[in-house]
Amino acid sequence: MTSLPLFPAIFTDMAGSGLIIILSALSLRYAYLLTRRDPDNFLWGFLFYFCITLTIFSISRAVGHLVKQMLLIGGQGELWNELSPFSGGLNTLLMISLSAVIVFYHKGVEGYQAIRRKALSLKEANERLNEAADQLRKMNLHLEERVEARTAELSASEQKFRHFFSNSKDMVYFCNAENRLVNMNRSGLEMLGYSVDNPPTLGLVDLFLHEEDLEQYFNSILRDGFVRDQEVEFVKKDGSVLYVHLSANGVFDEDGEFTGCEGIAKDLTRVKLMMGQLAGSEKMASVGQMAAGVAHEINTPLGVILGYAQLMMDDFGPETEERQNLEIIERQTKACRKIVADLLKFSRQSESAREQLSLNEVIRDVLAVTEHTLNMNHITVHRHLTPDLPLVIGDSEKLRQVFVNFINNAHHAMEEKGGGDLFLETRSLPESGEVEVMVRDTGHGIPEKIRAQIFDPFFTTKSVGKGTGLGLSVSYGIIQEQGGRIEVESLAASEAQGPELPGTAFHVYLPVLPADLTSELTL
Amino acid sequence: MTCFKKVAPGLCWLKSMISLVILLPGLVMLFPVQAWALQTHGPPEAIIVHQMAHVFYLGALVYLFWDLRRTATRGRGWRMLQIFCVLMMAWNVLAFIGHLSTLAMQSTDFSHEFGYLSSMMLGPFSAIKLVHYFTRLDHLILVPALLILFLSLRSLYRSSEEGEEL
Numbered sequence: 161m162t163s164l165p166l167f168p169a170i171f172t173d174m175a176g177s178g179l180i181i182i183l184s185a186l187s188l189r190y191a192y193l194l195t196r197r198d199p200d201n202f203l204w205g206f207l208f209y210f211c212i213t214l215t216i217f218s219i220s221r222a223v224g225h226l227v228k229q230m231l232l233i234g235g236q237g238e239l240w241n242e243l244s245p246f247s248g249g250l251n252t253l254l255m256i257s258l259s260a261v262i263v264f265y266h267k268g269v270e271g272y273q274a275i276r277r278k279a280l281s282l283k284e285a286n287e288r289l290n291e292a293a294d295q296l297r298k299m300n301l302h303l304e305e306r307v308e309a310r311t312a313e314l315s316a317s318e319q320k321f322r323h324f325f326s327n328s329k330d331m332v333y334f335c336n337a338e339n340r341l342v343n344m345n346r347s348g349l350e351m352l353g354y355s356v357d358n359p360p361t362l363g364l365v366d367l368f369l370h371e372e373d374l375e376q377y378f379n380s381i382l383r384d385g386f387v388r389d390q391e392v393e394f395v396k397k398d399g400s401v402l403y404v405h406l407s408a409n410g411v412f413d414e415d416g417e418f419t420g421c422e423g424i425a426k427d428l429t430r431v432k433l434m435m436g437q438l439a440g441s442e443k444m445a446s447v448g449q450m451a452a453g454v455a456h457e458i459n460t461p462l463g464v465i466l467g468y469a470q471l472m473m474d475d476f477g478p479e480t481e482e483r484q485n486l487e488i489i490e491r492q493t494k495a496c497r498k499i500v501a502d503l504l505k506f507s508r509q510s511e512s513a514r515e516q517l518s519l520n521e522v523i524r525d526v527l528a529v530t531e532h533t534l535n536m537n538h539i540t541v542h543r544h545l546t547p548d549l550p551l552v553i554g555d556s557e558k559l560r561q562v563f564v565n566f567i568n569n570a571h572h573a574m575e576e577k578g579g580g581d582l583f584l585e586t587r588s589l590p591e592s593g594e595v596e597v598m599v600r601d602t603g604h605g606i607p608e609k610i611r612a613q614i615f616d617p618f619f620t621t622k623s624v625g626k627g628t629g630l631g632l633s634v635s636y637g638i639i640q641e642q643g644g645r646i647e648v649e650s651l652a653a654s655e656a657q658g659p660e661l662p663g664t665a666f667h668v669y670l671p672v673l674p675a676d677l678t679s680e681l682t683l
Numbered sequence: 684m685t686c687f688k689k690v691a692p693g694l695c696w697l698k699s700m701i702s703l704v705i706l707l708p709g710l711v712m713l714f715p716v717q718a719w720a721l722q723t724h725g726p727p728e729a730i731i732v733h734q735m736a737h738v739f740y741l742g743a744l745v746y747l748f749w750d751l752r753r754t755a756t757r758g759r760g761w762r763m764l765q766i767f768c769v770l771m772m773a774w775n776v777l778a779f780i781g782h783l784s785t786l787a788m789q790s791t792d793f794s795h796e797f798g799y800l801s802s803m804m805l806g807p808f809s810a811i812k813l814v815h816y817f818t819r820l821d822h823l824i825l826v827p828a829l830l831i832l833f834l835s836l837r838s839l840y841r842s843s844e845e846g847e848e849l
Contacts, residue, residue, distance in 0.1 A: 163794065163803040169819035170800060176822025183829035190836035197843055204843075207836065218829070232799045248733060255736040259743035273754065 174229050177222035184218035187211050202272030206265040213261045217254035224251060331404065331425040337418055339364045339378075351404075351427050353397035369393040369401060381410040381421055391428065403428040436612075443616075448637060451617055455503040462500065466493040502630045503617065505558070505637055512555040512641060516673055519586055519597050520545045522556055526563045527584070534571060538579025546587045550672040552595055554642040562638050565631040566599040566666050572622060573603025573664065580663075593672050594644075600665035605652035614648070644670035734782055741775040744768050760839035763831050770828035774821055781818030787811045 191211040194204035224247035231240040325332050331348030335341050341362045349356050352367070368374040373392040380387045387408040394402040408423030469489040476483040523545060531541055567582065574580035580602040587596050606614060613619045615636040620629035639646050650664040748768035751761060792812060794803045804816055 162806040164808070164816055166793070166802040166804060166819075167800055169816070170802075172820050172822050176826045179826045180822070180829055183826065183833050187829065187833045187836050190833070190840045194836070194840050194843060197840070207839075211832075211836070214832075235799070245729060248729060252729075252733045252736045255733075255740050259736070259739040262743035262747050270750070 170229060173225050177225045180218045180222045184211070184215040188215045202276075203269055206269050209265055210258075210261050213254065213258045217251065217258050220247070220254050221251050224248075328424075330427070332423075333425070334420065334422045335364060336420045339421075341367075342420070348425070351396075351402060351425075352394065353400075367394045369395050377406070377408070381408065382418065385410045385412070387423070394425070401429075403432045447617055447633075451503040455500040458496070459500050462493055462496050466490060466497070469493060499628060499630065502628070502634050505561075505634045512558060512638075514553055515556060516551045516553055517556045517559070518549055518551055519559070519595055519670070520547075520549050522559050523563060523584055523586065523597065525556075526560050526567060530564065530567050530571075534567070534582060537571065537575055539571065539574050540579075540581050542581060542583045544583065544585040546585075549586050550588055550595055552642075552670045553673050554670065555638075558638045559642070562635040562668070563597070563599065565635045569631065570599060570601035570603060570664070573601050573605075576604065577602075583665075588672070589669070592669075594669045595672055597668045597670075598665055599668075600663060602661060602663045605662035606648070606650040606664055607652040611648065611650060615646075639668055639670070642670055644668060730782060730786070734779060737775050737779045737782070741772055741779075744772045744775065748772070758839070758842055760835050760837075760842055763835035763838060767828055767832040767835055770824055770831060774824045774828060777818050777821050777824060780814060781821060784811055784815035784818055788815055 188208075188211040191204065191208040194201070195208045198204055227243065227247070228240050231237065231243075325345050328345055329347050331345065331351050333341055333344040333348055341364070344359065344362075346356050349359055354360050364377070365374060368377070370393060373390070377387055377390060377392070380390070387406060390406045392404055392406050394404055396402050404425040405428050406423060406425045408421050410418060411420045411422060413419050469486050473483055473486045473490070476486065523543075527541060527543070534541055570582050574582070582602075583598070583600040585596075585598040585600075587598075588594075589596055610619075610621070615632050616629075617633040618629035619633075622629075636646060645668075647667040647669070648664065649667070651662050745768075748765055751765050751768065788811075792805055794805050795801075804812060
């Protein structure tokens with residue numbers, strides 16, 4: 161082969177130039193569409209500028225090649241030689257521009273991608289933040305529900321304890337670190353006699369009657385943290401004593417410092433009284449047993465003495481000295497027998513009748529006998545007898561003896577003062593099912609130190625010969641036998657202060673006859 | 684020139700400029716030399732600049748290819764863009780060689796005796812002549828390269844239409 165045709169190269173050059181223009185234009189179109197679809201995408205922007213430059217370069221080069229081929233085919237080689245530097249220079253310029261676009265724009269792409277990564281990272285962080293916020297919101301919502309539920313529980317609990325605090329029948333109190341009472345319930349204030357609406361400012365030191373009790377209270381609180389079952393005496397507003405059974409807890413902060421105390425005190429005054437009464441009852445019961453034994457033992461010899469004395473009286477004339485001595489023996493023996501009989505009544509060894517009776521009638525009977533004597537001694541009798549008083553069951557004879565004893569004692573108490581007033585009252589107590597009879601005098605009263613002994617057999621403050629000391633003992637025994645009780649209120653002359661007058665009041669309580677028994681007994 | 688006193692920076696710079704303007708005419712008159720204001724550009728410069736542009740273009744494509752391989756290898760469109768880069772690099776090399784081989788060609792190596800379309804490359808054929816002949820068929824690489832570019836952009840467009848990760 162000596163030569164090669166250049167036609168293939170010429171054809172390829174011309175056809176290729178045309179295709180290059182078409183393909184670069186199509187590429188530019190898609191790059192443009194990409195930028196239209198997502199104008200903020202820097203990658204599409206890079207491809208678009210790259211395609212613009214490439215298309216310009218391709219058109220420039222292809223047109224140059226086509227013009228060249230056309231001119232050379234047309235025999236205008238000289239003209240092409242003149243145009244060729246311009247075409248080549250433009251192609252060079254565009255090729256450099258294309259290279260610059262690739263390098264510089266692609267560096268921009270790197271920056272864009274870095275920003276995009278950051279943006280994605282920020283977006284993810286934002287999403288996580290939103291998720292966290294959502295979770296937080298849910299938790300917050302849940303928290304609100306929990307807070308509401310907890311608040312309701314606390315409210316119910318507070319209401320429960322407030323109810324307990326307000327309605328407790330015992331004293332409930334709270335004190336601060338200075339032992340000042342910061343809160344006390346209604347019962348406590350009422351027990352102490354203070355106004356509920358305007359509670360006073362008090363300290364524990366104002367409440368405790370005895371300093372040693374307060375000292376023991378604090379020692380126990382600080383040592384053990386609590387006080388259990390301490391019996392103390394509080395001072396009421398009027399100065400009287402309130403017996404309480406106290407339990408308390410100390411309140412301490414995180415550092416163990418004492419910040420206050422809280423306590424509950426139960427009123428023991430009534431229990432104390434009942435205990436005293438019970439002790440008295442037991443004492444009286446034992447004394448009664450002893451008295452009954454003594455009475456039985458003495459009764460027999462007394463009977464023998466009386467019998468022999470009466471037999472011997474028949475052996476002597478009426479005016480003889482022996483006969484007079486025997487009469488003295490007989491009289492004194494009978495007195496002894498009466499004492500023995502009284503002792504048996506006290507010890508409830510004697511027989512009692514059981515009949516329905518009206519205490520108003522009993523009182524009237526007693527006054528019918530005693531009022532004259534009382535009036536003679538300047539004692540005025542005041543009757544306050546409740547009409548339609550319920551009936552009671554008892555022995556009317558013995559009950560008359562009881563009230564005679566009370567009236568005699570009143571008589572003697574007022575006789576020394578030269579007179580006074582005697583009040584007799586009867587009233588019904590439906591709530592306790594009892595009838596009360598009160599016998600009150602304005603005498604000298606009973607001193608507190610002997611008040612517990614007045615029902616003891618043979619205890620008397622009267623001079624010798626004026627009383628045996630069995631009157632109240634017998635009365636006590638009779639009332640006990642009838643199922644009732646006796647209470648005494650007395651203010652001795654030495655204890656009376658201000659407008660208070662001395663005197664003694666005996667309250668006799670007897671059970672009312674039940675309605676069904678009333679009808680049976682009536683029939 | 685240094686301002687030894689403590690003055691404002693702007694004032695110091697103004698004083699320096701005034702001193703230079705005053706001294707410049709004296710320096711020019713005292714030390715005159717021959718000055719070439721413009722540099723002439725001979726004929727080889729065009730082909731050298733053109734070849735340098737090919738090298739620059741090749742370098743830019745290598746960089747783009749490397750960067751695409753490094754970052755955007757996922758998706759058909761990006762893979763085709765890499766192929767475009769490779770083809771364009773090959774075209775640049777071919778064009779560079781073609782321009783060099785043109786320089787080695789003589790007018791006696793071609794015959795236009797029967798018109799331009801019937802031009803012939805005359806023998807005997809050396810390697811450089813054969814290389815030159817084949818480099819004149821560079822559109823056989825350039826056209827597929829642009830076709831691949833077109834397909835690549837179309838693929839990217841369609842992918843973006845489908846909302847794929849690019």
